[in-house]
Amino acid sequence: MKESLFGKTLNDLTTLAVELGLPKFTGKQMAEWLYQKDISSIEEMTNLSKKARELLAGKFEFGLIDSTKVQESIDGTKKYLFPTNKGKFIETAMIPDDDRKTVCVSSQVGCKMGCLFCMTGKQGFQGQLTAGEIVNQIRNIPEWHEVTNIVYMGMGEPFDNLEEVLKSLEILTSEWGFAMSPRRITVSTIGIVPGMLTFLEKSEAHLAVSMHTPFDDERQKLMPVQVAYPLAEVIHEIKSWDFGRQRRVSFEYIVFKGLNDSPRHVQELCKILNGIKCRINLIRFHPIPGTPLVGTDENTLQKFKEKLNDKGILTTIRASRGQDIYAACGLLSTKELGG
């Protein structure tokens, strides 16, 4: 199988152009074809000489991967199934909302983190995605020109695949790439601290942290990562980071009935988030097969939100989207397809 051009950075492309004896600026030309235009083959890169295209095609392929299945929800959300280069499968959600189109991308095939409430976690880990496979989830859907926001909240833990995630962010935000504002991109983590710190340093995108409860003993029953990277360490690092005025940090909070929806939780949230300019996104739980967890009722959810807002923490409830096609938060899985 030939190596893909898609997923390479400007630097990579320039280096390979020079190695092939092509002019240095060929790198930039290729980047523009790959990330800004509607073509899918090297042959179509018409401002490159015929010889250059032949040379490239001898060694490389363009590298877009077509989705093999699309499902559409009654609310307009679409779920795309993409094969990976290693014969596995990943899912991507496209969520339309008024004038916005948000794409929720996967960063790994399955996941190693085993969160109790997550369908991807049940699948175990089948492999890392390359930057090309991550960016392909945006570039290779019919809506790609209309995408306004990107969230790394699909399958996998982005900071467990840090290098490729950072590379994908570079492609999405560079002038030679998709030229998207990093303020339209959010990367979500369960709190892999070393990866989070590198991300904060090297990218300008927003950060979302899956918290789900402020109490350590409860969190470690829901999220095994708590044993390795305790929430206290995550919060400590966030408090020491200067997010500036534009960059946002938010905390994701799935609200479970009788588990994390009490006034005690509101109080503790206020305590541990004191000093951080942040928002909390409350998420309705979408039950997965065999789960012992139950989502909180609407009444409690609203009350919980109000209490947090009253205490001065900007809190919103995220709309559930694509539940009927298993595209909603925590429901993505390709286990039945062997990963």
Added chain:
Amino acid sequence: MPKAEEYKNPNLELIEVIITGNQEISPGVHLISWKRTHDFHPGQVVKITADPKIAPRIYSICSGNDEPEIRVLFNVKEDGLLTPKLAGMIPGMKIRTTKPYGSFKDGKEPAWWIATGTGIAPFYSMFRSGISENKTLIHGVRQLNQFYFEDELEWSLGDRYIRCCSQEQSCNVFPGRVTHYLNQINDLPTTINYYLCGKALMVVEVRDLLISRGVPYQNILAEIYF
């Protein structure tokens, strides 16, 4: 001696320690040790690195909490950054480690400890620290030579030490994976605690199985070697 670092305090600075031993106890699996600098709770972890350019990796402590040395059990990932380096280190060389931390701790209540591969480490630490009276240890491996500390555990725990091997067979060893072993037990206790340690897939499969058999999820604590 300073107290073990409770995870409330996240300031885990790296300190330099001198390796006192590095033994390959099974093909590709090493037990590396250094003089204990802090108290710890069995089940806790340390972060280790051998090179400032390599981000520290996390390892379960694999020694008793009143032993003079801290030991760590690791398997060498051939294409990994840290473990091939660690494997090549000899006594007298220096590594950098954090104070022990983490909340994977067991108490006096009855519990089942379920591990695969080097996931045995925290349980061996608990065992060496004298916490094993009402515990059952189930260890799953692929090959028979991966039952680390087998003689000592068999001698002390007797019937409460269950070995499962998925690729080789031997007497007193259950032929199959840990999940197969658990599946064929009719009455899994539902009021005790379960501690799981090892790779993600084992942890999620065993956790699902336990929950489906009526074990409350609150009774299950997992540590994943991701």
